[in-house]
Amino acid sequence: MAEPNHARRFTILWVVASLIATPLVIVLLGPILPPGNGSAQASGHVTDNTVLLAMATPVLLLVVIYLIYAVTFFRQPKGGILEGPAVRGNQRIQTVWIVVTSILVLSLAVYGTVRLEEDGAGSGGGPSPVVVPHGKKLQVQVIAQQWEFTYRFPEYGGVEVPHLELPVNEMVEMHVTSLDVIHSFWAYQLGVKADANPDVDNVVFVKPTKEETFEVRCAELCGIWHGSMFDHGHVVSREAFDTWIAEQQTKFAAATKSLPPYSHTYLPEPTRRAE
Amino acid sequence: MSTTIESHAQPAPVRRPLLRRLIGFNLLSALILGVAGYYLGWFIGHQLSTSKSFEFISATDENDVALLLAYLFGVIGFLIGLGFANYPVSRLLGRPASLREKEDEGIGRYFGLCTDHKVVGIQYLCGIGLFLFIAGLNAMLIRTELLHDVPTTVGPNQYLSLVGMHGAMMMGMMTSGVLGPFANYFVPIMIGARRMAFPRIEALTFWLLMAAGFILTSSIFFGGFPTGWTGYEPLNDQAVMGMDSYIIFFALVGVSMCLLGLNMIATIITLRAPGLTWSRLPIFVWSVLATSVLMVLSAPMLIATLAMAALDRTINTGFFIPGAGGSPFLFENLFWFFGHPEVYILALPGFGIVLELLPVFTRKPLWGYRLAVSGMLGVALLSFFVWQHHLFVSGINADLRPFYMLSTEIISVPTGFIFLCVMGTLWKARSSFSVPMLFCLGWTFNFLIGGLSGVFLSDTPSDTDTHGSFFVMAHFHYTIMGGLIFTFFAAIYYWVPKMTGLRFNERLSKWHFWLMFIAFNSTFMPLFVLGMKGMPRRVSSYAPNLHGLNVWVSISAFVLGFSMLIFLANVVWSLIVVRLPAEANPWRSKSLEWQVPTPVPVNNFEQIPVIDSDPYDYGTPLNIGGAGATPATAGT
Numbered sequence: 005m006a007e008p009n010h011a012r013r014f015t016i017l018w019v020v021a022s023l024i025a026t027p028l029v030i031v032l033l034g035p036i037l038p039p040g041n042g043s044a045q046a047s048g049h050v051t052d053n054t055v056l057l058a059m060a061t062p063v064l065l066l067v068v069i070y071l072i073y074a075v076t077f078f079r080q081p082k083g084g085i086l087e088g089p090a091v092r093g094n095q096r097i098q099t100v101w102i103v104v105t106s107i108l109v110l111s112l113a114v115y116g117t118v119r120l121e122e123d124g125a126g127s128g129g130g131p132s133p134v135v136v137p138h139g140k141k142l143q144v145q146v147i148a149q150q151w152e153f154t155y156r157f158p159e160y161g162g163v164e165v166p167h168l169e170l171p172v173n174e175m176v177e178m179h180v181t182s183l184d185v186i187h188s189f190w191a192y193q194l195g196v197k198a199d200a201n202p203d204v205d206n207v208v209f210v211k212p213t214k215e216e217t218f219e220v221r222c223a224e225l226c227g228i229w230h231g232s233m234f235d236h237g238h239v240v241s242r243e244a245f246d247t248w249i250a251e252q253q254t255k256f257a258a259a260t261k262s263l264p265p266y267s268h269t270y271l272p273e274p275t276r277r278a279e
Numbered sequence: 280m281s282t283t284i285e286s287h288a289q290p291a292p293v294r295r296p297l298l299r300r301l302i303g304f305n306l307l308s309a310l311i312l313g314v315a316g317y318y319l320g321w322f323i324g325h326q327l328s329t330s331k332s333f334e335f336i337s338a339t340d341e342n343d344v345a346l347l348l349a350y351l352f353g354v355i356g357f358l359i360g361l362g363f364a365n366y367p368v369s370r371l372l373g374r375p376a377s378l379r380e381k382e383d384e385g386i387g388r389y390f391g392l393c394t395d396h397k398v399v400g401i402q403y404l405c406g407i408g409l410f411l412f413i414a415g416l417n418a419m420l421i422r423t424e425l426l427h428d429v430p431t432t433v434g435p436n437q438y439l440s441l442v443g444m445h446g447a448m449m450m451g452m453m454t455s456g457v458l459g460p461f462a463n464y465f466v467p468i469m470i471g472a473r474r475m476a477f478p479r480i481e482a483l484t485f486w487l488l489m490a491a492g493f494i495l496t497s498s499i500f501f502g503g504f505p506t507g508w509t510g511y512e513p514l515n516d517q518a519v520m521g522m523d524s525y526i527i528f529f530a531l532v533g534v535s536m537c538l539l540g541l542n543m544i545a546t547i548i549t550l551r552a553p554g555l556t557w558s559r560l561p562i563f564v565w566s567v568l569a570t571s572v573l574m575v576l577s578a579p580m581l582i583a584t585l586a587m588a589a590l591d592r593t594i595n596t597g598f599f600i601p602g603a604g605g606s607p608f609l610f611e612n613l614f615w616f617f618g619h620p621e622v623y624i625l626a627l628p629g630f631g632i633v634l635e636l637l638p639v640f641t642r643k644p645l646w647g648y649r650l651a652v653s654g655m656l657g658v659a660l661l662s663f664f665v666w667q668h669h670l671f672v673s674g675i676n677a678d679l680r681p682f683y684m685l686s687t688e689i690i691s692v693p694t695g696f697i698f699l700c701v702m703g704t705l706w707k708a709r710s711s712f713s714v715p716m717l718f719c720l721g722w723t724f725n726f727l728i729g730g731l732s733g734v735f736l737s738d739t740p741s742d743t744d745t746h747g748s749f750f751v752m753a754h755f756h757y758t759i760m761g762g763l764i765f766t767f768f769a770a771i772y773y774w775v776p777k778m779t780g781l782r783f784n785e786r787l788s789k790w791h792f793w794l795m796f797i798a799f800n801s802t803f804m805p806l807f808v809l810g811m812k813g814m815p816r817r818v819s820s821y822a823p824n825l826h827g828l829n830v831w832v833s834i835s836a837f838v839l840g841f842s843m844l845i846f847l848a849n850v851v852w853s854l855i856v857v858r859l860p861a862e863a864n865p866w867r868s869k870s871l872e873w874q875v876p877t878p879v880p881v882n883n884f885e886q887i888p889v890i891d892s893d894p895y896d897y898g899t900p901l902n903i904g905g906a907g908a909t910p911a912t913a914g915t
Contacts, residue, residue, distance in 0.1 A: 010706075010707065037811070038744050038811040038812065038813070039744050039813070045743075048740060049740055049741060049743060049744050052738060052740045052741045053735065053741055053744070056734055056735055056738060056741055059734075060731045060734060063731060064727065064728075064731055067698060067702070067723065067724075067727045068724070068727070070702055070705070071705075071720060071723060071724065074702075074705040074706065074708065074710070075710070075712070075720065078641070078705060078706070078707055078708040078709070078710055079709070079710055079711075079712075080642070080709040080710055080711040084709070084711075085867070086642065086709045087642045087643075087709060087897055087898045087899045088641055088642045088643035088707060088708045088709045088897065088898045088899075089643065089707055089898055089899065090643070090644055090897065090898030090899060091643070091644070091646065091703075091706070091707075091898070092644045092645070092646065092647075092648065092895075093646055093647045093648070093649070093650070093703065094646075094647075094703070097699075097703070098647060098650055098699065101695065101696075101699045102692070102696075105691070105692050105695045106689075106692055109688040109689055109691055109692055110685075110688075110689075112688050112734065112738065113681070113684050113685040113688045113689075115738075116681075116684050116688075116737075116738040116739055116740060116741075117681040117684060117685075119740045120680060120681065120684075120739045120740055121681075125739060125740035125743055126740075126743050127671060127672050127680075127739055127740065127742070127743040128672040128673060128674045128677070129674070129677040130674040130675065130676070130677035130678075131674065133677060134677070134678050180674075184513070184517075185511075185513050185514040185517065185607075186511055186512075186513075186514065186607055186673075188672065188746075188747055190747070190813075190815065192813040195743060195744065196743070197672045197743045197744070197746055197747070198672055198674065199670075199672055199673040199674055201601075201607055201608065201673065201674060202513065202601040202602070202607065203601035203602065203606070204608070204674055206673075206674035207674075219813060219822070221813065221815055222815065223746065223747035223748065223815045223816075224511075224747055225439075225505075225506060225507050225509075225511070225514070225816070225817045226514060227439075227505055227514060227517070228435040228436050228439055228505060229435060230439075230815075230817060230818060231430075231435065231815070231817075231818030231819045231820040231821060232435075232820050234820075234822075271601065271602050272601055272602050273602055
């Protein structure tokens with residue numbers, strides 16, 4: 005009984021499966037990957053996630069199909085005590101594997117770096133980000149404290165508001181900081197996540213592209229109401245934003261006067277528990 | 280080498296009389312002295328910090344100094360009670376010191392300081408099993424709470440305590456999950472040694488770990504701790520006294536880990552039998568060596584970090600307190616400098632077990648031995664250069680993110696070696712699918728999913744969506760539970776017949792595997808989706824539209840918990856009730872540990888063996904004369 009050419013059969017199986025599955029993954033899963041197209045950064049993430057998923061699919065199929073193939077065909081007969089071939093390695097396959105995986109991960113790292121340095125990718129970039137988008141930017145300070153986010157607009161008299169509205173199609177420069185413990189500002193639909201550290205100004209850029217409601221959550225454990233640190237924000241037209249911010253300035257005029265002057269960080273009192 | 284052999288060939292010590300054994304140094308005296316030490320520390324702490332006299336435990340009594348001292352004195356009392364001071368004290372007084380402890384006793388040797396590495400291995404297996412069970416119960420309670428989208432069952436405070444306890448216990452106790460039971464038991468036998476290099480330190484690591492586990496469990500009496508297993512500052516500094524339990528717990532785990540690692544390294548380097556060259560070392564021993572190096576180098580960082588946190592909490596040093604001259608970034612950096620190697624401390628022994636077991640069940644030599652070794656050493660080395668990928672969105676060193684992206688993605692290359700070795704070993708094998716083999720194949724699938732999901736997390740733009748979400752949670756449960764716990768069970772089913780001379784019920788074991796494998800995937804696969812839909816980690820309230828999927832996950836988690844009960848039933852039934860005797864070598868393994876008698880004699884070997892090949896001498900050679908020229912994949 006001639007043994008079939010397992011190497012060829014497996015390779016064909018894998019290549020065919022990958023050729024079918026990878027485009028399917030891109031076409032079917034790609035559009036529903038998070039976080040949607042609420043901002044330039046979010047759309048970028050969808051592309052990144054699609055690319056990563058497309059690269060992961062053949063790798064997943066390689067190992068899974070291999071496992072199924074090996075379990076199906078390379079079996080010990082029932083009650084048998086047969087020995088397998090005493091093969092201890094194969095230099096060529098090992099070299100090919102090392103080269104291919106290295107190229108794969110290096111290209112991923114290069115791709116990730118390029119995507120990151122394009123526009124900061126909505127990821128907290130520290131006090132002085134390497135990449136600063138050109139042009140006019142709306143300044144918003146995100147202040148986290150146990151257990152809510154508030155927002156300060158230095159260009160509008162330093163008014164501090166409890167909910168966020170942003171104008172559509174304008175670059176926003178967010179300064180994320182905290183007054184007590186570490187929080188993380190996560191605006192899901194905008195593809196923004198930046199840790200809010202006490203005494204640190206964490207800058208992140210985002211350009212909303214769609215008028216919609218977005219969710220704001222805390223993504224870093226910050227105490228018992230961490231899960232309830234949840235809010236909705238809105239992306240609105242420039243006109244609506246102007247109206248809204250004027251309203252807020254009037255509404256919070258008295259409170260704004262009593263606030264400390266706007267600064268990138270507010271050095272917190274050491275927040276120890278009561279002795 | 281010859282001197283080593285002679286120094287171990289000493290006569291067994293004389294049996295001590297029963298009365299002496301009962302009132303001597305054992306678990307009873309250890310508990311008594313432990314409690315005494317605890318109250319001594321508590322008393323001194325109150326004297327120091329408030330100049331008030333003795334106060335009993337009460338929820339309103341927030342005295343960190345007292346609790347920290349109580350724990351430390353309690354642990355010291357516990358260790359003295361076990362007899363760890365006897366040897367140094369005897370030596371100081373110039374009296375003859377006992378070199379062996381309890382090795383000759385019956386069941387009593389399992390309940391005290393014993394210097395027999397096989398006893399310590401079984402002690403570890405039972406002790407770690409206990410804490411695995413407790414931490415698993417915590418997970419069940421967490422999932423019960425998440426059946427509702429608002430805090431209902433246990434409340435947000437209790438919920439965070441459960442999350443912290445589950446995380447810390449799993450990450451802390453299970454660092455020794457494989458090295459404790461299986462490396463302690465089998466590494467000396469596999470390398471042809473009669474004992475570990477430092478038998479007393481070996482016992483110390485176990486009892487320290489047990490003390491640590493009970494200290495962590497005791498945090499529920501002090502209000503729990505709200506920080507999760509990472510213990511981030513300044514939340515750490517705000518937290519109630521339960522946080523001190525976490526600090527002492529993890530510091531003791533660190534000490535235990537560091538000593539365990541040192542002991543393993545010393546044993547593997549110095550006590551190998553004649554002829555056991557580095558290229559003949561069983562792959563499991565290599566994985567233990569790589570893990571031990573990580574333990575020795577990373578654990579001191581953890582201990583120092585926690586000491587700083589404890590000082591912040593007690594004498595207001597302000598290492599990590601903004602506004603007092605410190606920085607929470609410092610804690611994040613120090614913690615993850617330990618924390619990322621820690622993750623590989625959990626993963627590497629799993630690699631070793633899979634590669635050690637596959638040749639036995641495929642009846643083939645290990646494919647790519649050198650590749651596997653370089654893979655493990657590569658992972659171990661690189662794991663020290665990736666820690667800031669946990670902090671991509673934190674604002675620390677944002678300019679360096681491309682570097683950490685690169686180093687994190689490069690670490691998948693040596694991890695890929697392991698997969699290639701697994702696949703190469705399976706090629707044209709004569710596989711039989713016994714339960715340990717099933718768990719190894721389960722590992723391959725789980726770790727693949729874990730690894731591929733890790734690529735999303737290592738990519739900074741993509742990580743912006745997934746950081747701090749359930750996606751991360753799913754990822755590390757795939758790598759740690761799917762990686763470590765699956766191989767932990769593989770090792771149990773494979774080696775317990777050697778350790779006990781008894782075998783498991785095959786049908787129950789297979790039920791355990793299949794239920795666990797299916798329920799595991801059904802629990803954690805949906806968590807990727809939940810994370811991508813925007814559910815943060817460690818929350819007790821979440822968006823209502825995620826409710827359905829969370830209920831699904833909870834029910835799967837309960838099934839997963841039930842599969843563990845099947846395992847427990849199997850243990851009770853097979854090892855205690857029926858006591859089915861195992862064959863001497865049920866897997867027809869050629870490894871050294873299966874060639875010694877069962878139960879393994881105190882000295883392991885009558886004569887130290889001389890090793891002339893690696894333990895993977897399986898298979899029938901093909902193409903005699905042309906061997907090596909034939910590629911493994913070519914059809915023959």
